[in-house]
Amino acid sequence: MKLGFSPEEELFRAECADWLNAQMAGEFRDIKGISTLTEKAERRKEWEQHLGAHGWGCIGWPKEWGGRGATLAEQVIFAEEYARAGVPGRVNHIGIELAGPTILTFGTEDQKKRFLPDIAAGNTIFCQGFSEPGAGSDLASVRTKGRLENGSWVVNGQKIWTSLAHISDWIFVVTRTEEGSKGPKGLTFLMMPIDQPGIEIRPIKQINGDAEFNETFFTDATCPEDSLIGAVGDGWRIAMGLLAFERGVSTLGQQMAFRNELDAIILDAKANGAASDSLVRQRLAKAEIGLRLMRYGALRMLSNTDHSKVDGAALTYKIQWATWRRNLGELAMDVLGQAGEVTDNADYEWTMLPNLFLYSRADTIYGGTNQIQRNLIAERGLGMPREPRGDV
Known part of the structure; x- marks a missing residue:
C-alpha cells in the first residue's frame, strides 16, 4: 500500500494548490467555503465550466475525452487540494464521478463522443434516477416502467431523492422494461434529457432549509432508442458497475473536507472552553483516530489492483465514513x-458546523443505508447466505 507521494507528485500537488487557491482568492472568491449544494448554483455551473476550460474538470479521464490522463496518485492529490482550498462541492459530481465513468466503461463510441466532452467541459450536468418511493436503497424493487415505441423509449413512473435534478440537463434512469419481471431481472439503464414535457421536478425542502433533493415524475417521457447503456435487460449490471465508482479517488477529497470540519470543531472547542472537558477531548481524539484510519483504508482500497476479488475495504467504507461523520x-x-x-x-x-450536523443525519441513509451496507458486507464480503427476498 502506498502511503506517500514522490517528489514529482508533490510538485503536481503544488501546481494544483497554487491554481485552486488563486481561483478562490480571485474570480471565484464568492463561492469559497459554501457548505450547501444548492447555494449559488448558477455561479457554480460557471465554476464547472472554468474547471473544464483549464483542463481540471475530469483529470483522470483520457485526454481524448477532455481529461488529463492523470495517474491515480495525481487524482488523489487534486481531490485533496480541492477540498483543502475550500472549494465547494462539485454540482456535477454525478456526471463526473458516476455517469462519465459508466459511459467510459459500458457506453458505445457514439455515446462517448456525445456526452463525455460536454461533461468534462462543465456544459452537461447529470443527476441520478435510482431511488423510488418504497424502494429507497433496494434498487431491485424499482417500478418505473419503460417501453420501446416507434424508435424511442417511453418512461412512466417516479423517482425520489434526485439530487440536483432541478439544475441538471440529463438524468440516468433505471427502468423496468420487461413486463412481469421482479428483482434485478428485466431492468434497463437509460439516459434521458430533463428539459421535456414528460418530466416534472418537484423540490423537497430539507431540515436545513435547502432543497437539494427532488421528486422526479415521468409521464410518457422519452429518449432515443440508442440512449440505453448496455443491452435491454442489462440495467442491473450497469447500475452495479456505476455504484462501484462511488468508492473512487473522490473518497480522499471527501476526507479532506472532513479534516476541515474536524479542525473547525477543534478551534471552537479551544475558543469556547469546551476543550477543557475531558470527555470532549476524548471524543475529539477518537474522531482524529477514526479519520486517520479511514485515510489508510481508502489508500489500501485504491491500491488494490486485483479487481477479480471482492475488496473488503470497499464494502465497509460507506458505513465507516457515514457513521463517523454522523x-x-x-x-x-x-x-x-x-x-x-x-x-x-x-x-x-447556518454556518459550517450546524450545517454539518443537519447534513450528516442523512449520511447513513443515502447511497445505501447502513442496514443495506451490512447485508452487502455479509453476503459479498463474508460469503454468508443471502437474506431471504420474496421477489427474486
Whole structure:
C-alpha cells in the first residue's frame, strides 16, 4: 500500500494548490467555503465550466475525452487540494464521478463522443434516477416502467431523492422494461434529457432549509432508442458497475473536507472552553483516530489492483465514513452548545458546523443505508447466505 507521494507528485500537488487557491482568492472568491449544494448554483455551473476550460474538470479521464490522463496518485492529490482550498462541492459530481465513468466503461463510441466532452467541459450536468418511493436503497424493487415505441423509449413512473435534478440537463434512469419481471431481472439503464414535457421536478425542502433533493415524475417521457447503456435487460449490471465508482479517488477529497470540519470543531472547542472537558477531548481524539484510519483504508482500497476479488475495504467504507461523520455532527453541536442552535442570519442560513450536523443525519441513509451496507458486507464480503427476498 502506498502511503506517500514522490517528489514529482508533490510538485503536481503544488501546481494544483497554487491554481485552486488563486481561483478562490480571485474570480471565484464568492463561492469559497459554501457548505450547501444548492447555494449559488448558477455561479457554480460557471465554476464547472472554468474547471473544464483549464483542463481540471475530469483529470483522470483520457485526454481524448477532455481529461488529463492523470495517474491515480495525481487524482488523489487534486481531490485533496480541492477540498483543502475550500472549494465547494462539485454540482456535477454525478456526471463526473458516476455517469462519465459508466459511459467510459459500458457506453458505445457514439455515446462517448456525445456526452463525455460536454461533461468534462462543465456544459452537461447529470443527476441520478435510482431511488423510488418504497424502494429507497433496494434498487431491485424499482417500478418505473419503460417501453420501446416507434424508435424511442417511453418512461412512466417516479423517482425520489434526485439530487440536483432541478439544475441538471440529463438524468440516468433505471427502468423496468420487461413486463412481469421482479428483482434485478428485466431492468434497463437509460439516459434521458430533463428539459421535456414528460418530466416534472418537484423540490423537497430539507431540515436545513435547502432543497437539494427532488421528486422526479415521468409521464410518457422519452429518449432515443440508442440512449440505453448496455443491452435491454442489462440495467442491473450497469447500475452495479456505476455504484462501484462511488468508492473512487473522490473518497480522499471527501476526507479532506472532513479534516476541515474536524479542525473547525477543534478551534471552537479551544475558543469556547469546551476543550477543557475531558470527555470532549476524548471524543475529539477518537474522531482524529477514526479519520486517520479511514485515510489508510481508502489508500489500501485504491491500491488494490486485483479487481477479480471482492475488496473488503470497499464494502465497509460507506458505513465507516457515514457513521463517523454522523457522530462528528453530534460532537460539533455538543462543542457549540446553545450557540449552535441560534443564528444571526436569515432562516436556515447556518454556518459550517450546524450545517454539518443537519447534513450528516442523512449520511447513513443515502447511497445505501447502513442496514443495506451490512447485508452487502455479509453476503459479498463474508460469503454468508443471502437474506431471504420474496421477489427474486
